[in-house]
Amino acid sequence: MKHFEANFDGLVGPTHNYAGLSFGNVASQSNAAQLSNPREAAKQGLKKAKALADMGLVQGMLAPQERPDIHSLRRIGFTGSDADVLAKAASTAPLLLQACTSASSMWTANAATVSPSADSSDGRLHFTPANLVDKLHRSIEPTTTGRILKAIFSDSRHFAHHTHLPEHPTFGDEGAANHTRLCHQYGDKGVEVFVYGRSVADASKPAPKKYPARQTLEASQAVARLHGLADSHTVYLQQNPDVIDQGVFHNDVIAVGNQNVLFYHEQAFLDTQEKLAEIEQKMQGNMHFIEVPTAKVGVLDAVKSYLFNTQIVTLGDGNMAIIAPTDCRENPAVYEYLNSLLTMNTPIKAVHYFDVKQSMQNGGGPACLRLRVAMSEAELAAVNPHVMMNDALFARLNQWVDKHYRDRLSAADLADPQLLIESRTALDELTQIMQLGSVYQFQR
Template structure:
């Protein structure tokens, strides 16, 4: 039975804006207040997904959430019609409205942690939606994310679903952005690496920015997914990386199969981590590509999102391919390093630069935009939605986006009830296209 890595890309939402909500995310803060272009954003994302298809990859999509999130406004005591609530909330707290209008669900690397069937005790693929407790605008996502995943991957003999972790920021879980899997091939048993920023009950005095993922949350997910103890590793992210703006590990590290590509300042003791990963992999030889700070300063790595790239095994190519944002090409140190890397004869042989600027300005590169799932052909056949991209679905989504999305959204536009109506109409049509049913709160 054939296995493959399927990348499910988040579709940029109609309320995509630059409110600068993500503390510790340098790009988000830098572009706060700029006008965004949601239509360009969704089309850039679809183009990226289609590029992976052109390389022979299996590509899926995940829908955005319903924004503004009216249930949250009701939970805050706002009443009346939908339009009245939006107007009252904007008047009372523009900051609250910015949070409930956030389109950050487009970064689906944060949607959930996934342990594929070859790694789990019961032979099922396990999903735990991230609670995203560190940031308010993301903490309201988990319930709808869980609904969507349960429709796409129906509970039963192949897929198992868990509730998001409770416990607030003490049990902060940021999903696959802090989780890597190493394996010889996707259908073979692998090694899970959980990277955390702090302990749940410690005073992390060495952190300027918050360590969003806690060790206790990572260990809880590993227990729920029942992965083998000798194939599950936990390591703390280097505080220096977090303080430089690497709010998730996928800003300074990325992996694929038996290759780990990371900045030398990503982990406090990279030599020991290399040894631990190799020991867990046994006879499968790991290839570690450690990028020195002398070649790429940590600031350049964060600014360009060199490591927030996708590292893939494209069926149409020999060796692995990095899917990089154009910002890497425009940063001298990272461009020089990538040029040298692909010439070196190592495991990474190709570099493709793609324009995802609408996402990058809010601090999300190609890796943020995708949730990867190792799946068999039978797993794909068992999916409960129309989420795997083909020519027909791609064209349908492009027409849909051009029909419903604005080409400009500024912060003051979030007060416009018409934007809400446009957004809900788009989401209602999208659930029909993707055959998801009534997953949104406004549909219930």
């Protein structure tokens, strides 16, 4: 049976805005208060997803979440009509309104951790939504994320869904942004690499001093237990706290893997050589470790361009390609390195550049926009077909965006009751397009 890795990209929501909510994410904070263009952001994401489908990759879409999140605002004491709730929050707690209006669920690398059936003890494909407790605006996502995933991967014979981890800093979990699965072929039993920033239980492990380490070792271990992963095929790797303090808020800002390739910066990890040897041993050899030296690309250039927040994909001819933001092409050091990479003896033979600047300006590159799901033909046949990218869905979603999305949005617009109506109307129609059932709270 054929196996492959599918990408499920986040569809950018109607309230895409620049509020600078993500402390530790340099791009997010530096672009705070700029005008955003939700329509352009959604279309940029759709164009990238369609291009990957046209390359022969299996490509799906994940729906955005309802924003503004009136339910969360009511939970914290705002009362009255929906318009009253928005007005009161805007006048007395604007930061809370911004948090409850963020379109951050677009970055589906944080949606969940996924372990394919080849790795799990029960032979099913496992999903655990990330609890995202480190950031308020993201911590309100996991329950709806779980509903969306269940609406897409609903067949319990193939798919196992877990509740997100306890909402406590001990179990700070950022999903696939700190998780990489390595394998030789997608259907083989792989090695799942969990990258953490700190350990709550072991104070001897170093931690960053300026910015938070969002992923804990304890969360990574809990997800591995839930998914039934064997110790012999699991590696726990600590992120270098010094690079977290330079704006590397997730591992996927400093490293990315695909099959038997691990592409990473020289400063990405602690105990690098020891841990790479462990990966090599558990993979039983034939690994390609591609280390980018600081002398070629500094950490700040890597963060600014999102060199490592790229996707590495395997094409039909067996060669790999990098899916990079145009920011990589515009950064001289990074562009020079990527050109030189193509002359090296590695499986990576091409680089394709895509304009995702609306996402980049808010702190997320191509890899942030997708959740990776390695699966078999039988498992794909059990997926909700209405979310899979093809010519018809691409045209339909672009028409939907044109109909419902604004072409500019400011912080002041977030309190506009009409924006809530527009968002709900759009999502109500989207549930019909993607056949998602009642995944949104306003429909219950």
